[in-house]
Structures are given as structure tokens and as C-alpha cells.
Amino acid sequence: MSHDHHHQHGGHDHGDESALADLLDLDAQALPDHLPEVTALIRDHLDDRPVRRILDMGAGTGTGALALAERFPDAEVTAVDISDFMLTRLRDKARAHDVADRIHTRQADLDTAWPDLDPVDVAWASNSLHHTADPERTLADLFATIRPGGLLALAELISMPRFLSAAGELADLENRAHEILTAENAAHVPHVGADWSTLLTKAGFEIQTERHIHIALTSPLPTSATQLAHHTLQRIRTALSDRLSPQDAAALDTLLSPDTLTHRPDLTLRDERPVWIARRP
Template identity: 45%
Template sequence: MTQAHSHTSHRDSGHHHGHGPQAGRHQDGDGDGGQAEILELDAEVLAGHLASITARLPLKAGPRRIVDLGCGTGAGTFALLERFPEAHVTAVDASAGHLQLLREKACARGVADRVRTVQADLDADDWPDLGTPDLVWASASMHHMARPDRALRGVHRLLAPGGLFAVVELDGFPRFLPADAPEGRPGLEERVHRATDGFHAEHVPHRGADWGPMLTAAGFAVEDERTVAVDIAGDRGGTVGRYAHGTLRRIRGAVGETLAPEDLAALDALLDLDGEHSILRRDDLGVRTERTVWAARRP
């Protein structure tokens, strides 16, 4: 859970991707509020891609009972509610703050009667009662599990026979800058991302895992695996700039000490909101990443 990636939770140098968010414990230097901001921007920027993923799930019928594991502030929850208008969602996360924000959004959208929130750490030995869902959704949350094999078995027990488990993972942090940026330190973003490798190897060892074999070992039948490219251009009213700033700021907090001094100075110039080189002043930003989706059925 959140992340959270967020995956941003995303966790992932304090960030959660996409979406949602994370299912274990926090490593979030900015607290829930900072992570929630990233999750909200992530949801706004990647909403279209998330909708396309929910539309292509290999479902035999519209699910009525859904569990969103590591729901964060609700990107997946609300995408699923929109896609399946007869469904009710149990949204599960470790963060009370994220769940409160999700409840407020559900009320504002008029779907509070279709959402139940549960605060839980899914790395704990015993899970709370989450019902018997037809669909379990886990976006950017499974790689945060300390014992993913145990968590997968927990999902298998949870699902109704014939139910579907959808695991969605981002291929690392999104990229935002052109390869030749910034002036004077071209390729900075790739070097910053490489600096996160050691951090992730220690703190998020399951990031980038192939979930297919693990799902099979847990008793699932994998019915679909596909990778969806995300390539979004344009500033979208400044949203992409804020998303890039929040993401790079959180990465800097985790790995800043490992960067070359010149790279750290260039990164700080991008993150200086009042500076002439601020990333918010750029008109050449985009969002580039990939999402991989595994759809597995409990026989």
C-alpha cells in the first residue's frame, strides 16, 4: 500500500507510481501529505492509460466485489468504479491519511456508498476480513511487499473461485526530460535514475520483478501479460511539470549524496522553483514509462 507507488508508492525512493500505491511500510521523507500529492498528480496524468488497462481486463462478467490492494489516494479505486458501475470496492492501504483523502473524494464524486476503506499492513501475518471479491487489483503495490510469495497466496485465498487478480507495475520512475537536457549536463535524468539502483536493490528488491512465475507458483493461472507504453507530451496546464518536480525531488532526497557534485547542482537548479532553470519553466517535458499488466485467475 501507499505506495506508496506511487508508487509513490511508489517506497521507491519515497515515491509511489501510478499509481496506487503501496502495501507495506513507509519510507517517505515528506510524510503522507507529500506522497499524496504525487499520487494525485500521477492519477491525473496517467488517467487515460489506467482506464485503458481496466477496459482490457479478461473478465467473464462485470465484477460486483472488488478489492484494491495498496489503493493510495484512490486512482485505481475510482477507475474501477467508473469502469464497473455495479461494483463496490474495498480500498486497502496502510496510510490513514490516504484513506481519509480517498473517502473525501468518494463523497465528492457521489460514490461513497460504493466504497469501503480498510487500513491494514499486508505484510502482517493476518489480513483483515476483505470479503470474497471477484476482482483483486494491485497497482504499484506488490513490489513493496516484504514477502510477496505470502501475499500472493493471501490473494489466492481471498478471491472467489474463478476470480481475477490484476497486478500492474510501472517500469521504474517516469522520465520527463529530453535526453540532451539540461543545458550543460545532458543526460542528467538517466544518471539520476541509475543512482537509484542501489537504493532499490536494498529497500525495494522486488521492483521490476516478473510476476508471472510467482503468480503461477501461488496457484494462479496467468491468462494475460502485456506491457503498455506511456508517452505523453505537453505540459497539460503545468501538471506534468509539477509531477516531474515532485518525482525528482523525492528521488533527490533518497540518492542525492551518491550523485556527482555537478549532477547534484544541476538537479538542484531544476528543483529550485524560483530559479531561472526551474523544471516548471520548461516547455519540453513529457512523461515516458511503461506499465506491465499480469491478469491471473484463481481456478
């Protein structure tokens, strides 16, 4: 997951990178069944083919790399990201999970040059391709890196998750904030919401399945989901500080005051996450 405007989860503001890294980790903690579900979907499309090499493109803090290493215990994972900060956190987590010998990191800016990589059996790109300047070129490079018969698992976001009640003033506030963010994405991250099915086919992939995973957690939320709500709403508040009405800004400030979200009985976590499994013929 990435809900940020930095390319491939990167950036140069370590304070902002730290907040984004926390957000990525909280997402995995709040939804512990999501990545196992996706990696099981990958496994089910492999037709018993052995998996020895995996590529995680735009790896962020490594939640995907760790899930893939767990699902495929005989495989080595190469995790690529533009951000050394993210890759440092990833390496720390790999050591903590005793898989540092199987997860290798590469720092690379995909908009500059494709890294020199060995052929892989599976490639994973989670909420990273929309950050690239030319997704068609990146998909072509991924196609060339995957062995014939291998798979690309592509996960892309539709929008940021929703947390406030589905009706009422707070829902209206959240809707207004998302409308502003959607307009900004159209201007600054134009590939959010791209027609990935068409792009995958154009790159030469054969789409095996497209699945939209719907997430709907209701109160009482686990602590990690409440923390995810706080971090996400705080990023919205900061990003839109000069575009929110005084009333909306004040309402968000109230929600973000200590322990307020913890005690809200109407706090939810709602999201839709599309995943494509595509094969290189």
C-alpha cells in the first residue's frame, strides 16, 4: 500500500518518509489477512511451477516482500525501491523475521533506468506503478524480467480507505476531502486509476484473474486499525491544510485530538483493493 505522491514509495524528507513508513506498516497490521490472501492467489495460479526468484517492485517497508518470503520459503526475494530509508527499514524487518539471507534490497529509480536484475518467476508490484512516469515502459521492463510462464501480481489503489461513518456530517467531510485528493491525483499522479487491464495486455501479459478485494471492518476496530485511521486522517489534514474550510479543519482537529478516535463507536475501515494476476506467455 501507498497513498502518497512520492515515486515508488520514495522521497527526500525523512520525516515524511518515516510517517509514510509507519502508515504502510500499520496497514499490514490492521489487515493481517490481506497479504496472505493475495499471496495465496499467486500460488494458486502457478500450476505447481517452482518459485526460486521473486521481485518486489516498489517494495516500501517490505510488507509484501516478507509475505512473499513466507508464502514461498524456497525463494529469494529482490526488493527494489527508490528510498534508502524504506529499504533500511525493510532490512531491519527481514533480520527480525530471520529471512535476511533470502531478501535482498536494491535502490533504483525506475524513471531513470531499469536495474540489472536476474530473471524472476514472480514479480509483485503493490501500489507502486501509478507513481512511475511511464507505466507502459515499466510494464514492458517487468515483462522482460519475468521468465516465460512466470507471473506478475499487480495491486493498485482506487482511493484512500474510508474510516468515518457512512452517513452524516463526518461522512460528508470525508467525501469532500477525498474529492480534493482525487482532483490532486488527476493533476500530480495521473496514473492512479489507470486501465491496468489494457496496459497489462498491451505489454504482452495474459491476465489470469482480476479480483477486487473488499474490506469492511466495523467497530470495535483493533488498535492497529484505529492507529491507521489516525495516521491517514492526519495526513489528509496536513496535505489539505490550505484547502479545507475552517469548519472541516476544526472537525478534523477534533477527531485527531488524543484518544478521540479510540472512543468512537462508529469508526470503520472500508476499502476496495483490486489485484491482477497476469502471466508472461
